[in-house]
Amino acid sequence: MQQPETNNYLATNFFKLEISRAPILTYFCQSVNLPSLTIPPLEVPVPQFGVPIRTPIGRYSYENMSVSFLVDEKMENWLEVYNWMTSLSTPEDVPGTYTTHEANFSDATLTIMNGSYTPIKRVTIRNIFPVGVSGIQFSSMIVDTEPVIATATFAFTSFTIENV
Secondary structure, eight states: OOOOSOOOOOOTTOEEEEETTOHHHHHTEEEEOOOOEEOOOEEEOOTTSSSOEEEOOSOOEEOOEEEEEEOOTTOHHHHHHHHHHHHHOOSSOOTTOOOOHHHHOEEEEEEEEOTTSOEEEEEEEEEEEEEEEOOOOOOSSOOSOOOOEEEEEEEOSEEEEEEO
16 A cells, blocks of 8 residues: 555644635635535436436536635725625616626735644636625624634635645
């Protein structure tokens, strides 16, 4: 049996996220998911057998990328996402609000590191754009000061993983 090159585990806090369109959100990033990839199987009925044959024919799809972040006291990082989203679509039919392709999308880089915080993998996520940002709940009932954590959800076209 072949031994693995390393027996160290990957820890959840060994990462760095960079989104060029949202640098303040990037600075306050608390967590991010490496989106899953799925291929729906096609079931081919076979009359002489009771169980259909399952085969991987079809398009694959990605899960959305979710980023949790601490909201800064000026709400600048939350507003980065909010303003980006409102620039993509307007609730009213306002003439002259069309934006260019470059203004709608951004690329993101998720750097995954080893136990010494040395980069080992770089995930390049192409053409991301926000599809959701969580609301912020304020409350005067909480006596301790607690930071506000928000979540932004991004769709994208593809990602690649490369060794660093």
